[in-house]
Amino acid sequence: MQHIEANGYSVFFNEKGYTSLNHFISQRNYSNIFIISDTNSNENCLPKFLSLLETDKNNEIIEIEPGETEKNITTCVEIWSILTELGADRKSLLINIGGGVITDIGGFIASTFKRGIDFINIPTTLLAMVDASIGGKNGVDLGNLKNQIGVINVPKMVIIDTDFLSTLPQNEMRSGLAEMLKHGLIFDEKYWNEFKDLNQKDFADFDQLIHRSVEIKNEIVMQDPTENGIRKALNFGHTLGHAIESYFLENESKKTLLHGEAIAIGMILESFLSYEKELISREEYQEIKYVLKEIYPFIEFDKNDIEQIIKLLSFDKKNEYGKILFVLLDKIGNIKINQQINNESIFKAFEDYHL
Template identity: 55%
Template sequence: MDSISTKNATVFFNSEVYTALNNYLKTDKPSKIFILVDTNTHDYCLPAFLERIESGDIVIEVMEIPNGEDHKTIDICTGVWEALSEYNADRKSLLINLGGGVVTDLGGFVASTYMRGIAYINIPTTLLAMVDASVGGKTGVDLGALKNQIGIINEGVMVGVDTSYLDTLPQNEMVSGFAEMLKHGLIYDKTYWSTLTHLEKLDISDLDQLIYDSIIIKNEVVTSDPTEKGLRKILNFGHTLGHAIESYFLENADKTPLLHGEAIAIGMLLESYLSTKICGLSQEEFEIISSGILKTFSKVEINKNDQKVIIDLLQYDKKNSYGVVKFVLLEAIGKPKTDCVVHNDLILEAFDYYAH
């Protein structure tokens, strides 16, 4: 597969990942290489990765963090910054983030802020990270249960998408990543959406191309609007309510935490319903969206008390301005509309629809 040029970096695929990475190490000659992993990627991905890189005389240090969204915190960042300092990382050091979205988001933020910025490379190992965190340079951590409240937009020097790492994933993690791919179809390409919702006509060999197409869509959006002043906002479809739902289930001890994609699937369903009320999304297309999402994602119980707290959490959404919550909705599949204002009574109506 051909590489994809982003605004400031390049995304390489499969075998080309290691050719490009090794060329970079020979040419740029970092003073030290630091590899950030979590508990899972340390065991399942790091050995294969180390076999493929040619570091020569450059010292490699591995730093491990706990896995899971609840560890995407400033406290974990502090531990990584301290480790970098302890191992004498300087401004010519390189940080390689080998993991899912938590590792790439947190690692990118650590690299962007350590000594006012060192080079970093993302090697995403989950489907979600490949199609979402791989492009765009968004880095950051959560503030308590509030998603990605602290961060910076700063691209790494390279991204390496090696789909063989997907063999290490449990099924629910693959499904979680699939939600972001569905989103790319809904906001940008009706044909791509249709392909994703008819996977029975495909086989596993088609997955690489679908991932590639998803990254192409995200890159086209991000390249035209790197700092999210306009078009890039469409990537937030499903995320206004989805992030609030994810935060609520994460911080509530009585709830089983949802994976990111599971929460975003609920958000996309709810926001598609809102689209029929506000943006003229046809009932026919809404039913296509609903059945397409529910083919893969089971419904989750969200009671009346849950709904009130989730709506209260919307005030912390990063897209808000002047205290007004702004949604991305759909006029049609592949035709999003940004900066939509939605009243709470309609949100409650959407929850009622979802519950039945």
Template identity: 65%
Template sequence: MNSIQANGYDIHFNNEAYLRLNSYLNEKIFSKIFFIVDENTNEYCLPKVLPLVETNTPFEIIEIESGEENKTIETCIQIWSVLLELGADRKSLIINVGGGVITDMGGFIASTFKRGIAFINIPTTLLSMVDASVGGKNGVDFGGLKNQIGTITNPEMVLIDSSFLETLSQREMRSGLAEMLKHGLIAKKSHWEKFKKLSDIDFDTLDELIAESVSIKNAIVTQDPTENGIRKALNFGHTLGHAIETYLLEHPEKEALLHGEAIAVGMILESFISFQQGLLKEEEYLEIKHHLQQIYGTVFFDANDQNSIIDLLIHDKKNEYGKVQFALLNRIGDIKINQTANNEVITKSFSDYNL
């Protein structure tokens, strides 16, 4: 697959990715390389990466615990301290090998350490390949809310190696699939249509779909790097989805959802709101709801859950002038940004979802 030129960096795929990495390492002179991993990517992914890295630059491995609950400023402080202890300087390079937690947080750590050092992302989950790989967003959760502290700083490059997906569970794959479905819903109906029969998708086809999904997101981000306009389209499903994800993480007695699972719920709810606001046709809303529930099932939210989730919306970082902001669908493949919805229609969306 051809590399994709993003805004200030390139995204490379499979074997080409390692060739480009080695070429880059030969051209640049780094004092030391630091690989940031979690216990899973340290065991399953880094052993594949290291033999393919051709450099005489000394390196260190920094391992953190996996999980969204560790995507905090406290973890960053620990890693900044380790970097100092191991002699990291402004000529060091960080290579983040992991899912969205690692690439989001590793990018934030690199972009703030000594006012910014170079970093490369190697996403290892489907979700991070099609979402976190594009756009330069880095950050951590704060105050129990997702991605409240962060930067927009581009990596030197992103390397996507789809062979890492062989280590993922079906649940993790479905989580990543949600972002790919979102890309089709907001920008390219034909991309959405390709997922109608999941049984027909083999590994080679998946490679092509990943590249297409990355291209869709990249085209949007390139137009609006700092999210002042069309990039807000990527928030479809995320206003309610993030609130749902946060609410369930804060209540250990309830079963937490993976990011993509929560976004799938959010896309159904926000599709209903799109329909209620007179944008999306009912038949397209029902198509979206049916297809997503076939893949992700249904999560029941009682009245207390719904009220708590709605209360969390006020803290969403996408809000402007105290108003909750939505990206809503005009139709499959077309989005309308800077939309608002009252609590009544949001509550109604949960009622319809629970049917």
């Protein structure tokens, strides 16, 4: 697959990625190389990566536990301390190999350690491949609040090896698929239509779908790297989706939702809000709702759940001047940003979700 040129870096695919990585490292005088990974990627993905890494530079592996609960400033402090103890300096290279938690936190650690060192992302989950590792957003959660602390800073390159997807359980694949579905809804109706019958797709098709998903995100980010305008489109489904994810993360009586599972619900709810504002037709809304509910498990919400989720909306990153702002669809393949919605409409969206 053809590599993709982004703002200041390139996204390489499969075998070409390792060739490009080895050439890149050989052309730069790094003092040493550090690899951040979690226990899952360390077991399933790191052996292949290390077998293809060609360098005489010393490399150290820093392993953390998997999961969103590790994406916090405490983990950062621990890794900054380890880097210091191991003699990392401003000429060190950090390679993040893992899912979205690893690329998010690894990019943040690299961007802030000694005021910034070079880093490379090697995403190993579908979610990280099509979303988290692309676009330069790096950061951590603040308590249960998603991505409240962070920076925008691009890696030196991203390598997407779809062979790593064979190690993922189905629920993790579905989680990443939510972002691909989102890319179609906000940018490319033809791409959205590709997902209406996933049973007809084979793995070769899926490689191309991943490539197109990365293209879409990159095209949006290239227009608006710092999210002052059109890049907000990528938050479709995330205003309510992140609030749902945070609520389930902090509530011990609830089963924790994967990112994509929460975002899928958010996309259904925000599609209803788009329909209610007459931005999409009833038929478009019903199509979106049907496709997403066929893929993702139904989650029950009671009145208290919804009230608590609405309270969490006040912490959304897109909010401005105390106003909660949504990204809504304006027909499939287009969006409207900075849309205000009242609580009554949100309750109606949840009510329709239950039907």
